[in-house]
Amino acid sequence: MRALVHIAVQDLRMHLAEKSSIFFLLLMPLGFVFFFSMINGSGDEITEVTVALPVVDRDGGFLAKAFVEQLRGENFRVEVYSPEEADTTVFGTRFVEIAEGFTDTILAGGQAKVLLTRRASSNMSYDLAAEVRLHEAQVRFLGNLIRWAGAADSVAVEEAVEESDRTLDSAEKGRFLALVAEPSTVTVASEFAGRGRPVPSGMGQSIPGVMVMFVVMTVLIGGSEALTKEKQLGTLQRLATAPLRRLEILAGKTLGLTLLGLTQAAVLIVATELLVRTKLISMDFLWTPHLLGLVPLLVCYCLCAAALGVFLSGLFRTTQQAEGLAWLIGMVLSGIGGAWWPLEIMPHSMRVLGNFLPTAWAMKGLHGLITFGLGPTAVIVPCIALLAMAALFWALGSRTLRVAER
Amino acid sequence: MLRVEHLTKSFGELIAVDGLSFTAEAGKIFGLLGPNGAGKTTTISMICGLLRPSSGSVHVDGIDLGADPIAVKRRLGVVPQEIAIYEDLSAVENLRFWGGIYGLRGAALRSRCEELLRLVGLADRSTEPVRVFSGGMKRRLNLAMGLVHGPKLVLLDEPTAGIDPQARLNILQVVRDIVAEGTTVLYTTHYLEEAEHLCDELAIMDHGKILAQGSISELKAQLGDGSLLTLQGDFDPVQPEKVSAIGGLRTLEWSAERARFMVERGASVGTVLEDLYGSGLHLRDVQIKEPNLEDLFLKLTGRELRD
Numbered sequence: 001m002r003a004l005v006h007i008a009v010q011d012l013r014m015h016l017a018e019k020s021s022i023f024f025l026l027l028m029p030l031g032f033v034f035f036f037s038m039i040n041g042s043g044d045e046i047t048e049v050t051v052a053l054p055v056v057d058r059d060g061g062f063l064a065k066a067f068v069e070q071l072r073g074e075n076f077r078v079e080v081y082s083p084e085e086a087d088t089t090v091f092g093t094r095f096v097e098i099a100e101g102f103t104d105t106i107l108a109g110g111q112a113k114v115l116l117t118r119r120a121s122s123n124m125s126y127d128l129a130a131e132v133r134l135h136e137a138q139v140r141f142l143g144n145l146i147r148w149a150g151a152a153d154s155v156a157v158e159e160a161v162e163e164s165d166r167t168l169d170s171a172e173k174g175r176f177l178a179l180v181a182e183p184s185t186v187t188v189a190s191e192f193a194g195r196g197r198p199v200p201s202g203m204g205q206s207i208p209g210v211m212v213m214f215v216v217m218t219v220l221i222g223g224s225e226a227l228t229k230e231k232q233l234g235t236l237q238r239l240a241t242a243p244l245r246r247l248e249i250l251a252g253k254t255l256g257l258t259l260l261g262l263t264q265a266a267v268l269i270v271a272t273e274l275l276v277r278t279k280l281i282s283m284d285f286l287w288t289p290h291l292l293g294l295v296p297l298l299v300c301y302c303l304c305a306a307a308l309g310v311f312l313s314g315l316f317r318t319t320q321q322a323e324g325l326a327w328l329i330g331m332v333l334s335g336i337g338g339a340w341w342p343l344e345i346m347p348h349s350m351r352v353l354g355n356f357l358p359t360a361w362a363m364k365g366l367h368g369l370i371t372f373g374l375g376p377t378a379v380i381v382p383c384i385a386l387l388a389m390a391a392l393f394w395a396l397g398s399r400t401l402r403v404a405e406r
Numbered sequence: 407m408l409r410v411e412h413l414t415k416s417f418g419e420l421i422a423v424d425g426l427s428f429t430a431e432a433g434k435i436f437g438l439l440g441p442n443g444a445g446k447t448t449t450i451s452m453i454c455g456l457l458r459p460s461s462g463s464v465h466v467d468g469i470d471l472g473a474d475p476i477a478v479k480r481r482l483g484v485v486p487q488e489i490a491i492y493e494d495l496s497a498v499e500n501l502r503f504w505g506g507i508y509g510l511r512g513a514a515l516r517s518r519c520e521e522l523l524r525l526v527g528l529a530d531r532s533t534e535p536v537r538v539f540s541g542g543m544k545r546r547l548n549l550a551m552g553l554v555h556g557p558k559l560v561l562l563d564e565p566t567a568g569i570d571p572q573a574r575l576n577i578l579q580v581v582r583d584i585v586a587e588g589t590t591v592l593y594t595t596h597y598l599e600e601a602e603h604l605c606d607e608l609a610i611m612d613h614g615k616i617l618a619q620g621s622i623s624e625l626k627a628q629l630g631d632g633s634l635l636t637l638q639g640d641f642d643p644v645q646p647e648k649v650s651a652i653g654g655l656r657t658l659e660w661s662a663e664r665a666r667f668m669v670e671r672g673a674s675v676g677t678v679l680e681d682l683y684g685s686g687l688h689l690r691d692v693q694i695k696e697p698n699l700e701d702l703f704l705k706l707t708g709r710e711l712r713d
Contacts, residue, residue: 006506014494234490238551241454241486242507243479 007252012259029214036206051126054079054095056086061103062173066180070137093122136188143186148176203285208366211268213334216305218264220330223257223309224322254306261302290369293376300386301362307393314400338363361385407432407590413462422448424614437605438594445614446594450563454484483557487564489548493537508555522550542573559590598699617706629697635667638691652681
């Protein structure tokens with residue numbers, strides 16, 4: 001056991017002594033954090049932003065005006081455009097269109113249409129918020145219509161239906177608009193449907209993604225290169241002449257790589273926390289509230305990545321092969337594993353494939369902790385999956401990375 | 407200290423080592439001499455547990471390698487033919503790492519490292535990265551790494567291959583020093599002079615087999631106790647039977663341009679040469695010398711060791 005730890009510590013020292021380690025372990029991941037902090041701002045909290053919601057009123061009737069009032073609310077900037085103005089305006093994100101005849105159709109008991117149009121360049125989260133706002137407005141509008149119709153002069157309304165709203169008493173119109181202005185009697189609560197989880201986005205996606213990507217890249221590239229070099233130099237074979245079992249040597253090498261991965265993760269955690277707390281970067285993201293689940297998850301993930309590194313090292317013949325292919329494999333694992341974008345937005349086949357990748361399970365665990373706030377129990381299943389994969393990679397590695405006994 | 411019995415290693419159709427048996431006495435140097443491809447490194451690899459023998463057994467200090475490989479490996483120090491050191495570490499860091507593998511710690515490890523660095527002449531370069539070392543310095547460190555834990559049996563696989571004479575002398579002196587302290591050494595080489603001057607006992611190998619073994623004097627005795635006569639000339643018209651009738655002369659080699667004979671003790675070299683001239687040989691060159699291991703190898707295999 002002491003020899004095993006001795007090998008692991010020695011390997012870690014040699015990895016850290018490499019001049020390039022400063023770049024790959026520290027500068028590059030932090031560069032990514034800075035980059036994401038710039039492009040994502042302080043996160044995806046919709047309450048802290050204003051969603052532009054321009055409305056083109058092609059109807060002009062009092063019910064259309066009332067509907068526009070229902071759309072207004074905190075965090076939504078509603079600007080009304082006449083049909084003439086709309087024809088000369090380019091809406092960059094999204095806009096709502098109230099069709100001509102909206103008021104008459106409703107008064108006639110018909111189905112009126114309100115159209116939400118999104119541009120391709122529009123922010124998906126903001127579009128989603130606008131859509132929810134539109135549904136809320138529809139429900140509140142219908143509620144007010146029912147209240148108004150129930151108390152209205154039935155003769156006047158029937159006449160108006162027959163002769164159009166121009167004949168409707170202005171007092172009746174005013175009464176409806178007053179109802180709209182009152183606090184709504186209908187409460188609309190909006191939540192994400194389906195599994196009850198939002199799609200991870202902003203810092204909640206990018207910071208864990210950076211960690212998952214850099215851990216797997218560091219371990220795979222550093223590990224494969226070092227082990228392949230050891231094969232070429234003969235030091236691995238020389239270790240096999242020492243009074244150690246073959247599996248002890250492999251375990252030592254795996255532990256060394258696991259420690260390397262954990263060092264990478266620790267660097268990111270500590271650096272991110274310091275940068276956030278000292279307000280050097282504008283992020284609303286802290287790891288420390290999640291440490292109880294984070295530590296076991298990262299240990300399992302790093303162990304799995306290390307076992308994969310040992311397995312791959314057995315396949316590579318030269319350090320050039322190790323360097324190039326480990327990069328490629330690391331990038332593929334990061335992309336398909338959900339480190340670059342949420343698994344939730346990927347095609348079904350990619351999500352199924354993700355079930356076989358350590359990066360995907362690490363991301364699931366991290367999202368469970370950070371985005372979904374499920375607590376430390378969220379990492380139990382990911383940890384089991386990662387340990388199972390680690391065992392498989394290690395078993396394969398013990399066959400591919402032959403150090404003796406041919 | 408080391409007993410090897412009927413050791414065989416096959417790689418498919420190829421038999422790399424074929425039924426090797428020998429014994430290395432404690433505190434002695436046992437040499438394996440043979441050309442490249444003779445099976446020396448394969449033999450070393452089986453003794454140190456890197457290769458599993460196809461058949462046969464290895465006992466070190468009375469312990470069967472197959473039954474308790476870890477106990478055997480504790481007694482072994484292995485110096486591989488290829489230099490196997492961590493190039494990014496310094497000499498002392500390499501030694502500390504290797505000592506740590508064998509359980510050495512603290513002051514004992516430090517003093518052992520200092521002692522070995524002095525022994526191999528690297529004390530003043532001990533903290534420099536090994537990658538800046540010359541080939542000879544790396545070879546010396548390679549040797550020291552195999553000695554760090556004070557093994558009872560040291561396996562040296564061509565430790566002087568490709569180095570300068572000064573480094574070679576240093577390595578040979580280190581080998582003599584550790585043997586003087588009671589360590590047993592199994593030494594493989596294809597350098598005749600090294601084998602002849604260093605080894606107490608020697609086995610001559612070729613194609614995975616031991617052709618002859620014993621002390622240097624015993625091996626030389628196999629050639630006979632006389633002088634070696636080497637002739638170069640044009641021998642085509644003369645039948646070898648013609649010269650075989652000459653008294654006191656034993657034919658070792660006969661070809662169109664070269665012939666080698668052993669002139670037996672008691673026979674006059676001058677008389678033998680006169681008889682050879684008389685038999686009609688056309689000679690261009692004549693050499694007379696005491697026989698050495700090269701001649702024995704030639705006698706055993708029909709070719710020179712350097713071929």
